[in-house]
Amino acid sequence: xxxxxxxxxxxxxxxxxxxxxxxxxxxxxxxxxxxxxxxxxxxxxxxxxxxxxxxxxxxxxxxxxxxxxxxxxxxxxxxxxxxxxxxxxxxxxxxxxxxxxxxxxxxxxxxxxxxxxxxxxxxxxxxxxxxxxxxxxxxxxxxxxxxxxxxxxxxxxxxxxxxxxxxxxxxxxxxxxxxxxxxxxxxxxxxxxxxxxxxxxxxxxxxxxxxxxxxxxxxxxxxxxxxxxxxxxxxxxxxxxxxxxxxxxxxxxxxxxxxxxxxxxxxxxxxxxxxxxxxxxxxxxxxxxxxxxxxxxxxxxxxxxxxxxxxxxxxxxxxxxxxxxxxxxxxxxxxxxxxx
Amino acid sequence: xxxxxxxxxxxxxxxxxxxxxxxxxxxxxxxxxxxxxxxxxxxxxxxxxxxxxxxxxxxxxxxxxxxxxxxxxxxxxxxxxxxxxxxxxxxxxxxxxxxxxxxxxxxxxxxxxxxxxxxxxxxxxxxxxxxxxxxxxxxxxxxxxxxxxxxxxxxxxxxxxxxxxxxxxxxxxxxxxxxxxxxxxxxxxxxxxxxxxxxxxxxxxxxxxxxxxxxxxxxxxxxxxxxxxxxxxxxxxxxxxxxxxxxxxxxxxxxxxxxxxxxxxxxxxxxxxxxxxxxxxxxxxxxxxxxxxxxxxxxxxxxxxxxxxxxxxxxxxxxxxxxxxxxxxxxxxxxxxxxxxxxxxxxxxxxxxxxxxxxxxxx
Numbered sequence: 001x002x003x004x005x006x007x008x009x010x011x012x013x014x015x016x017x018x019x020x021x022x023x024x025x026x027x028x029x030x031x032x033x034x035x036x037x038x039x040x041x042x043x044x045x046x047x048x049x050x051x052x053x054x055x056x057x058x059x060x061x062x063x064x065x066x067x068x069x070x071x072x073x074x075x076x077x078x079x080x081x082x083x084x085x086x087x088x089x090x091x092x093x094x095x096x097x098x099x100x101x102x103x104x105x106x107x108x109x110x111x112x113x114x115x116x117x118x119x120x121x122x123x124x125x126x127x128x129x130x131x132x133x134x135x136x137x138x139x140x141x142x143x144x145x146x147x148x149x150x151x152x153x154x155x156x157x158x159x160x161x162x163x164x165x166x167x168x169x170x171x172x173x174x175x176x177x178x179x180x181x182x183x184x185x186x187x188x189x190x191x192x193x194x195x196x197x198x199x200x201x202x203x204x205x206x207x208x209x210x211x212x213x214x215x216x217x218x219x220x221x222x223x224x225x226x227x228x229x230x231x232x233x234x235x236x237x238x239x240x241x242x243x244x245x246x247x248x249x250x251x252x253x254x255x256x257x258x259x260x261x262x263x264x265x266x267x268x269x270x271x272x273x274x275x276x277x278x279x280x281x282x283x284x285x286x287x288x289x290x291x292x293x294x295x296x297x298x299x300x301x302x303x304x305x306x307x308x309x310x311x312x313x314x315x316x317x318x319x320x321x322x323x324x325x326x327x328x329x330x331x332x333x334x335x336x337x338x339x340x
Numbered sequence: 341x342x343x344x345x346x347x348x349x350x351x352x353x354x355x356x357x358x359x360x361x362x363x364x365x366x367x368x369x370x371x372x373x374x375x376x377x378x379x380x381x382x383x384x385x386x387x388x389x390x391x392x393x394x395x396x397x398x399x400x401x402x403x404x405x406x407x408x409x410x411x412x413x414x415x416x417x418x419x420x421x422x423x424x425x426x427x428x429x430x431x432x433x434x435x436x437x438x439x440x441x442x443x444x445x446x447x448x449x450x451x452x453x454x455x456x457x458x459x460x461x462x463x464x465x466x467x468x469x470x471x472x473x474x475x476x477x478x479x480x481x482x483x484x485x486x487x488x489x490x491x492x493x494x495x496x497x498x499x500x501x502x503x504x505x506x507x508x509x510x511x512x513x514x515x516x517x518x519x520x521x522x523x524x525x526x527x528x529x530x531x532x533x534x535x536x537x538x539x540x541x542x543x544x545x546x547x548x549x550x551x552x553x554x555x556x557x558x559x560x561x562x563x564x565x566x567x568x569x570x571x572x573x574x575x576x577x578x579x580x581x582x583x584x585x586x587x588x589x590x591x592x593x594x595x596x597x598x599x600x601x602x603x604x605x606x607x608x609x610x611x612x613x614x615x616x617x618x619x620x621x622x623x624x625x626x627x628x629x630x631x632x633x634x635x636x637x638x639x640x641x642x643x644x645x646x647x648x649x650x651x652x653x654x655x656x657x658x659x660x661x662x663x664x665x666x667x668x669x670x671x672x673x674x675x676x677x678x679x680x681x682x683x684x685x686x687x688x689x690x691x692x693x694x695x696x697x698x699x700x701x702x703x
Contacts, residue, residue: 088575132678135671273494
């Protein structure tokens with residue numbers, strides 16, 4: 001969008017992205033107007049970021065694999081496994097925080113390597129490979145430790161409670177005291193990931209080859225792109241990002257539990273789709289994904305603060321939104337095809 | 341010397357013929373599990389006649405458990421195979437739609453009271469209404485996939501997210517309990533018959549499907565749409581309608597599975613009922629050696645695949661593996677199977693054996 005000074009017809013990516021961003025702002029402004037209260041405070045927005053930092057990171061990874069025309073549904077399982085392993089390591093084995101970060105990334109890397117190899121070099125359906133990955137991660141989580149527990153490790157708790165103050169965005173609380181607005185470390189990491197991924201996908205050779213492979217494998221091959229390696233790297237990145245997201249999630253909740261991050265893979269896929277990434281590959285944008293996550297979680301917040309029975313309505317509203325976006329996308333793509 | 345050579349040749353010929361057969365994968369997996377159980381503990385195969393809590397004579401044993409609890413999966417595998425073959429994608433909403441159909445059954449049976457003393461409607465009516473609900477869900481998915489050309493996995497993600505919420509909404513978020521004994525027959529035993537009813541229901545579905553495939557062109561049309569949508573359209577088929585109809589058929593399968601599921605506990609738990617069953621159903625299709633990208637399918641192999649999954653789960657239960665941890669072992673089995681059946685690996689293996697043969701001849 002921005003910085004594109006050349007006059008050219010709007011592309012699929014930008015059109016879908018624009019729709020997403022507009023919908024998000026409409027929704028948030030609507031919430032401010034009709035529900036007021038919490039939504040007027042900047043902290044509410046930051047809390048959305050705090051809770052969903054891990055989702056942003058996994059959604060970035062998923063957008064990447066979806067752009068290459070693949071899928072990774074193991075991410076939720078990996079997040080649960082990472083938080084459980086780190087929790088057990090920190091509490092039962094008296095571990096060190098830095099090593100626990102390495103463990104998290106290592107688990108993600110291992111999943112990415114194996115899944116990437118199976119998908120790219122043995123040419124097995126990504127859905128089935130990552131389904132097995134999900135099963136394995138979920139099962140391993142219970143094998144590592146069965147019961148949920150909170151981590152007591154001092155260094156970790158200090159890191160968990162570290163808050164980054166956002167200047168000038170604070171609000172006055174009930175007793176009239178000024179409270180600074182804050183975000184957690186995870187949010188900084190997540191935003192960093194978004195920026196890096198954006199730059200990578202937009203301006204590097206590797207990033208462009210992801211789009212090329214997703215758009216058409218055959219022509220990508222003829223352009224001299226190493227298709228297998230590109231697909232492998234996409235799956236690998238997704239795995240590593242899932243590991244990182246696992247640590248961010250762990251940092252937010254501070255506990256290990258087998259039920260952690262259940263359904264996260266589907267939320268991440270939904271966010272990517274809302275953000276304008278097509279599952280067929282070749283089309284997608286990381287900024288859109290970020291707004292996808294924000295839209296999804298804003299809906300959840302609106303539903304929660306409207307006092308509706310959350311368990312039902314979140315599911316139904318997210319599904320309705322997903323349905324809307326999918327139909328719009330499908331119509332947009334059909335019109336494009338006709339025009340071309 | 342001569343005879344030995346031909347003999348060997350025959351065996352390898354036979355093996356390669358068998359290796360080409362799709363159904364080999366689930367059979368091999370089944371044999372592997374069966375032999376493992378035989379060696380580890382032969383009592384696995386013991387079947388005894390016990391008296392259950394209702395005072396009926398029933399068969400019990402691990403094999404019976406497999407036939408009993410594998411039924412829902414087998415029924416779902418039927419529909420999932422058709423959907424996979426026609427649309428080249430999978431329906432991940434079956435677990436959620438089972439919750440919807442199950443909720444509908446209970447709603448019809450209970451009326452407005454969540455704990456009725458007697459049923460408010462005949463069970464067959466409730467089941468038919470659930471069938472309609474299942475077909476509607478299937479039709480919704482089918483319209484998105486066939487009409488709007490959305491990838492099946494993404495299209496069904498909508499009901500996957502909303503299904504359990506809708507199921508809770510149908511019953512006003514209450515948990516109805518049915519005390520009628522007749523309702524438990526569908527997920528348990530009919531008095532006087534020692535074999536679990538779900539097995540008969542699954543058998544019925546399998547027979548109906550076999551007849552449909554034998555006497556109608558459904559199977560042929562589904563395969564041709566899956567193999568090449570454009571050329572089947574040029575040959576006068578309506579690919580969109582065929583895709584749509586496979587989703588509707590899956591909807592009926594879902595309703596049948598839902599009847600068994602709710603009958604087992606005479607109640608429903610919206611967030612737990614049929615959890616992750618969609619993954620198992622897809623797995624059954626994959627284990628059956630069917631291409632997940634659509635095209636040719638082998639219904640028998642899928643159904644066998646469903647029972648293999650239950651066999652594996654029951655085996656693991658027997659060895660005191662926790663129910664949550666089972667998925668890890670399942671994953672390992674899946675990976676081994678898909679790697680063995682991957683075309684790339686097969687070709688490499690073939691090239692390797694040919695190399696070995698030529699080496700031997702040279703020697």
